[in-house]
Amino acid sequence: MNHLDKLESKSIHILREAYSEFKNLGMLWSIGKDSTVLLWLARKAFFGHVPIPLIHVDTHYKIPEMIEHRDRLAREWQLDMIYGENSEAIEKKLTFPDGNVTRMQCCKNLKSEALKNTLNGKWPRYRFNHDTDRYELDKNTEPYTGVIVGVRADEEGSRSKERYFSPRNVNNDWDLGDQPPEFWNQYKTDFAPGTHVRIHPLLDWTELDIWEYIERENIPMVSLYFDQGSGTRYRSLGCYPCTGAVESTARNVREIIEELKIGKFSNIAERSGRAQDKEDGGGLEELRKDGYM
Incomplete structure (x- = not known):
C-alpha cells in the first residue's frame, strides 16, 4: 500500500466504526475540498451508497457556485441532503455584512448556533426531496448524537488538538482538557448519555x-x-x-x-x-x- 492507500484505508475504517457505533449519525458537508473528499470516502466505505445524512449549514453568504455544486452532486449521487440555518439572525440582520455584528459574532450566529440547533433538531431542518427536486421541511427532528467532520490537524492550531472521536457536551461545547487518549488505533466510542461526538476521519491528512x-x-x-x-x-x-x-x-x-x-x-x-x-x-x-x- 502506498501513502494514499494507507490514509484511505484508515479513514474508511473510522467511517465504518462510526456507522456501527452511533445510532443517529450525520456528516457535515461544507462543499469544500476536505469535506468533499470525506464524502467520496463515504461512498467507497459503503459501496457507492452513502447511508448517512449530509448536513450543510447555509449562512446565505456562501458563494453561489458552492450551493449549485452541492445540489448537483446531491442529485447525481442520490444523497440524503439536509440543510439548516439561523433564520432569525438573517431576518434581523445580525450579520457582519449588514454591519451590525463583528465577524466573530456573525460566525457564532450563522454557523455555531445554526449548527448546534440543526444537529439537536430544535430549529427547522430542510431535506432534499428527490421526487419533487426541492428542499422541504424535514419532519424528523431527532437529534444527531454523532457527526462526521472533514477537519485536518494541519489546517490550523485548534484542529491539531482534536481526537478521531472527540466528545462535546449536550450544548456542543468542547473541553480541550477532557479528550480521550487514542493509542495504537484504539478509539473510545462509548460515551455518557447526552454526549455529542465529532468524528474526524481526515485528521492525519495534509x-x-x-x-x-x-x-x-x-x-x-x-x-x-x-x-x-x-x-x-x-x-x-x-x-x-x-x-x-x-x-x-x-x-x-x-x-x-x-x-x-x-x-x-x-x-x-x-x-x-x-x-x-x-x-x-x-x-x-x-x-x-x-x-x-
Missing part, C-alpha cells in the same frame, strides 16, 4: 494529501479552487464577505499539487484568507469551543 487524492480519484471540485485567468484562486472556501483569494495561476489539480510541492504556501496558513480567523487571534479555538466546525 493539504497535499487531499489534492493528490483528488487527482488520483478524479473527484469533482468547484472551479473556485482554480485560477480562471485573474491570477488568483481560493485556497479555502467560506462565506464570500470574509473569504479572500490567494495569488496563484494554478488552473487545475496538477498545478495546485506542484505549487504545494515547491513550497509556494509553506509560510502561509491555509486559512489566511479567512478574515474571521484574524479576529479570533489567528486561530479558531474560541469559536470551536462553542461548536464551530
Whole structure:
C-alpha cells in the first residue's frame, strides 16, 4: 500500500466504526475540498451508497457556485441532503455584512448556533426531496448524537488538538482538557448519555494529501479552487464577505499539487484568507469551543 492507500484505508475504517457505533449519525458537508473528499470516502466505505445524512449549514453568504455544486452532486449521487440555518439572525440582520455584528459574532450566529440547533433538531431542518427536486421541511427532528467532520490537524492550531472521536457536551461545547487518549488505533466510542461526538476521519491528512487524492480519484471540485485567468484562486472556501483569494495561476489539480510541492504556501496558513480567523487571534479555538466546525 502506498501513502494514499494507507490514509484511505484508515479513514474508511473510522467511517465504518462510526456507522456501527452511533445510532443517529450525520456528516457535515461544507462543499469544500476536505469535506468533499470525506464524502467520496463515504461512498467507497459503503459501496457507492452513502447511508448517512449530509448536513450543510447555509449562512446565505456562501458563494453561489458552492450551493449549485452541492445540489448537483446531491442529485447525481442520490444523497440524503439536509440543510439548516439561523433564520432569525438573517431576518434581523445580525450579520457582519449588514454591519451590525463583528465577524466573530456573525460566525457564532450563522454557523455555531445554526449548527448546534440543526444537529439537536430544535430549529427547522430542510431535506432534499428527490421526487419533487426541492428542499422541504424535514419532519424528523431527532437529534444527531454523532457527526462526521472533514477537519485536518494541519489546517490550523485548534484542529491539531482534536481526537478521531472527540466528545462535546449536550450544548456542543468542547473541553480541550477532557479528550480521550487514542493509542495504537484504539478509539473510545462509548460515551455518557447526552454526549455529542465529532468524528474526524481526515485528521492525519495534509493539504497535499487531499489534492493528490483528488487527482488520483478524479473527484469533482468547484472551479473556485482554480485560477480562471485573474491570477488568483481560493485556497479555502467560506462565506464570500470574509473569504479572500490567494495569488496563484494554478488552473487545475496538477498545478495546485506542484505549487504545494515547491513550497509556494509553506509560510502561509491555509486559512489566511479567512478574515474571521484574524479576529479570533489567528486561530479558531474560541469559536470551536462553542461548536464551530
